[in-house]
């Protein structure tokens with residue numbers, strides 16, 4: 001019988017160096033991933049705290065269905081108060097740790113406090129026999145790939161790992177939390193990238209978390225026949241229709257994005273890149289035949305397989321996945337128009353443990369303000385290897401993100417919301433997505449509510465954004481990957497078959513709305529106001545497209561409507577999640 005009675009929360013206090021295993025609250029059954037992280041942070045974290053101090057809390061929570069056989073359902077949410085935005089943050093990630101944690105019955109890891117000896121490094125070992133902190137000083141300063149290779153020389157290759165690179169240890173505001181993928185090599189190629197969550201893990205001197213599920217079984221549904229029947233139907237329908245979108249990964253969208261003026265070029269001074277072919281995902285796809293690599297799934301049970309594994313000319317692995325967002329921010333926005341150069345930059349970001357969106361945007365502002373030549377891939381690589389990795393003044397400036405570079409260089413064009421860089425999808429041509437950037441508690445984050453529709457603006461864009469924000473909050477709490485594109489109605493059917501309940505679409509949408517409200521409330525307590533829910537001036541005043549006429553033009557009073565619950569429509573229940 002599927003229930004939560006054996007579920008636990010791991011509580012780690014890094015001040016006392018203690019680990020306690022606590023029962024999971026039965027009334028939190030439908031709180032997983034992002035919604036669980038928001039609830040714990042709102043209840044336990046002081047919103048006014050220093051994000052890098054002992055009062056911040058790091059939450060790592062798999063989704064409601066993680067560890068089960070539901071397809072593509074093992075996402076892991078990483079939450080905290082963000083050092084980048086000063087507000088609440090949730091970034092979620094694939095790989096196997098989410099699946100492995102819930103196979104062991106753990107609904108969350110909650111890390112509090114801070115060790116007095118800041119030079120020490122610690123690992124958290126989670127095994128079927130128990131959970132303990134272990135000394136990890138010999139991992140200090142290691143890059144992610146070498147660090148995980150060393151880790152798996154001590155632990156079974158069937159385990160998974162969550163780790164930070166030097167960027168997290170140095171507490172850079174762009175630092176990510178890496179998860180190992182399901183490949184035999186257990187590569188730390190998947191990243192909870194946004195908002196500096198890796199800096200918070202680094203502030204707690206926690207270098208890695210190792211999850212060894214041993215022989216723990218997959219979670220069993222309460223109603224196996226109903227679960228299996230819906231699983232089969234959903235998977236068949238998905239593979240027949242929706243799968244086309246991500247068959248070759250997100251990089252395949254580049255020609256269309258360029259046509260729609262949402263492939264920003266040279267720090268968003270244009271919506272189209274005249275050299276987009278050099279970054280088109282088709283080039284990556286063509287490389288598979290001669291070089292190897294190809295499409296794969298990053299976690300056990302994923303039926304989408306959207307992740308491309310990229311090899312160099314000699315057939316050696318370089319990185320995975322090389323995505324639309326990375327090709328846009330580290331490529332097109334910097335006028336670096338060669339996918340192979342971007343692949344190397346992506347690998348460097350993964351090695352150091354940094355958000356490719358934030359770093360790409362920060363380099364683009366550096367270039368736009370005269371601090372580096374447009375298109376200079378070698379200078380960008382040197383910046384990562386010689387400045388950021390070593391912590392020089394320039395390195396720290398860029399690694400602290402777009403806001404840090406813009407402020408220091410006194411530049412007027414700094415595309416960000418709440419201190420976080422604007423992702424690839426441009427808010428001027430995709431206005432509903434712009435509403436999400438302006439109003440989400442996360443700052444500019446496409447995964448908080450992506451609407452790919454250039455035809456809507458005004459009130460319609462605000463309503464579309466709100467619906468997308470609710471659907472994505474439900475999806476990010478379920479464990480499903482956004483690229484599976486489930487609707488609220490489909491997630492409800494999975495939940496009901498799994499738990500043997502009769503949850504309604506309205507009740508599930510309410511859980512998503514509650515999550516958004518708790519995130520907004522955290523930010524309100526942290527000092528944010530309606531003044532912060534706006535689009536940055538440069539994207540309101542500087543247009544793109546024909547005659548530079550496409551601008552973000554939704555007035556602030558209309559934006560406020562996105563945070564007032566609108567009447568429920570069928571598109572809320574049957575519209576699909578997007579990221």
Ligand code: SF4
Pocket residue numbers: 072094095296297298299302303304305306307481482483484
């Ligand atoms: S859809 Fe892509 S990102 Fe999501 S779990 Fe599968 S391979 Fe990973």
